[in-house]
Amino acid sequence: MAVAENGPPDGAYAVALAGITKRFPGVVANRDISLQVRRGEVHALCGENGAGKSTLMKILYGMQQPDEGTISVGGEVVRFRSPADAIRAGIGMVHQHFMLADNFTVAENILLGAEALHGMGAAARDRIAELAATVGLQAPPDVLVERLGVADRQRVEILKVLYRGARTVILDEPTAVLVPQEVDELFATLRTMRAEGYTFVFISHKLDEVRAIADTVTVIRRGESVGSADPRSVTSRQLAEMMVGSELPSPETRESTVTDREVLRVTELTLEAEGGGRPVLDGVDLVVRAGEVLGIAGVEGNGQTELVETIMGMRRASGGTIVVGGTDVTRAHTLQRREAGIGYVPEDRTRHGLLGTQPLWANRILGHQSRKPIATGGPLGLLDRGAARRDTERIVRDFDVRTPGVEVPAAALSGGNQQKLVVGRELSDDPVLLIAAHPTRGVDVGAQAGIWDELRRARARGLAVLLVSADLDELIGLSDTIRVMLRGRLVADADPATVTPEELGVAMTGADVEEAP
Incomplete structure (x- = not known):
């Protein structure tokens, strides 16, 4: 349990970290970091991967204990021995990779492990309904999570921690998988909750978004705090310089290296859904040429993952053909496809990479x-x-x-x-073809710039790239051609030289596309 100790009272702060130091063999992850988060604010925490953000938040959430320093909640110094202690102190954490059971309903996911709080009956349903209104979740509590879009899944995650009594919520890369309209909806929700007295620690690498939602920004570099800034008066470039010592990188690539040589041709590719119903992939046709980056845009859950995994041989196509470098690999196993010259950056490196x-x-x-x-x-x-x-x-x-x-x-x-x-x-x-699924998801601006540079250099050498990304600036900046995927079909094309992220987001949601019968 959380153990209260003597400390200076300061009710202005929801949480305050003082002198936090955490050592691991051969490295100091956090060195004398102090962080004060005021009640009712969105406090952004920025820094490169490896800068120490995750370690600091794991300490705040009770997943790790500091070697030195103190944590205060509402002016009272506490010691967390586990996340359960942090939860009891009113601190919750929404992880970047959702921790939901797809085959459970919304209500079951929320109640799992928290049955003792409000029981399993009317009181629990009433509390879920109340909090659903707070986070803007309109999905009924008895719907299976697997039927929800990514934005509603995130709302369920937030609702879970609120149900357990959290008043301070740590959000780890909350916009990584959202399209622009969903980001706007999330920010509207955070502003409403902030007005109701909730406090947020917002971890993100998207500096424009940080400046749009945060009240205060704290930057960590190489395990140390390098300062805080007012997002209303600091630029993204200045924040990037605080984080990595260089200006904000851009993915923009405008010189064309596209050739006439086909590297990948996918024809009438179909993948039936398990148990029947609408096909997951429905007659997909695409061609990627040497020196070309073909970008695939789409709200997650519209077939992008299945397209990539079918081309890689991780799923068996129901129909259609896949040709790589002139060789039909439709029935080949994954190793044979790799030997045909396919490189693969999976969307979830921890599961498949x-x-x-x-x-x-x-x-x-x-x-x-x-x-x-x-x-x-x-x-x-x-x-x-x-x-x-x-x-x-x-x-x-x-x-x-x-x-x-x-x-x-x-x-x-x-x-x-x-x-x-x-x-x-x-x-x-x-490789002759690189399939890159969300290649910079969850990485800092320094690593992001390095990966963009490598993709640009490989493209210039004649590599064909099939790029799937939820980062629309990345997709527009790196791609020679963009195709929009909706409900398992490629429904629209976009010119990256002229399209805006907002226009692309509209196409991704199907607002300007009439679905074929």
């Missing part, structure tokens, strides 16, 4: 175990561990993966450094 408990050199092998320098003689050849270590060291140097060494487990790296390792691996064996 990395083995967290294994060292970096072992992660370098994943999906590339049949090719040199890793293999000594084809699919049945022996692995050359020395070559794997040496090539991993090259990736670490070339892609600026910040790590003490290649023996470190992948889970020990920050998200941005994990992503740079994955991108480096997938660009290392001269």
Whole structure:
């Protein structure tokens, strides 16, 4: 439980961290950090991946304990031994990757683990309805979460922590998977809740959004606080300079490198839904040429994930063909598709891109175990561990993966450094096609700029790229052509030289598209 200790009362602050230091073997994650969050404000926390934000928030949420320093809640110094202590003190956390059971209803997800608070009957239903109105959730409590869009799933996550009594809510990258209209809706909800006295710690890499919603911004760099700023008087460039020491990067690429040589052709690709109903993919046609970035825009849940996984062979198409470099790979297994020259940056690196408990050199092998320098003689050849270590060291140097060494487990790296390792691996064996799904999701502006540079250089060398991203500025900046996906179909094209994020967002929601019968 939370243990109260003597400390200076200061009721103006919802939470206050003083002198927080946290050490891990070989690294100081937080060094003497102080953070004061006033009641009823949105306080943004910015910094590079690996800067120490996550560690600081895990300490505030009771997932880790500081080596030095104190936490105060409402002016009273407390010690959290677990998240349960933080929850009892009125602090909740909404994680970037939603923690919902898709096969449970909204109400079941909210009640799970909190049955004792309001029981399971009318009182619980009344409280859920009251909080649903607060967060703007209109979905009925008996609907399955799997039927909700990403914005409503996020509302359920917020509702979960409010149901448990949270008055201070930590939001970890809350806009990472939202389209612009959904971001506006979220911000409207936060403003309403702020007026009702709720407090938010808002972690984000999107500096324009930080300036739009935050009352105060605190920047952390390399484990230390480098200062706070008023978002009304600071620019995104100035915040970026505080974070990484350089100006805000831009994904914009306007010089064309598109050739006539087809690398990927997908024809009438269909994927039936499990249990019947509307096809998940419905007659998808697309072509990607050497030196071209073809961007796929769409609200999550409209078939982008299934398109990528079907092209990669992780799902078996119900119909249609997939041709890579002139070779029909429609029925080929995933390793054969990789050997045909496909590189793959998955949308969830922790599930499909990395083995967290294994060292970096072992992660370098994943999906590339049949090719040199890793293999000594084809699919049945022996692995050359020395070559794997040496090539991993090259990736670490070339892609600026910040790590003490290649023996470190992948889970020990920050998200941005994990992503740079994955991108480096997938660009290392001269692929002809790169499928990049959300390649900069959840990474800081420094890592983001590095990944953009690598994609631009690979495109200039003739690589064909199929890019799926929820970051519309990234999609517009990097793509040569954009196609919009809605309900499993490609329904519209957009010219990245002229389209705006707002126009693209409208097309993604189907507001300007008449669905074919």
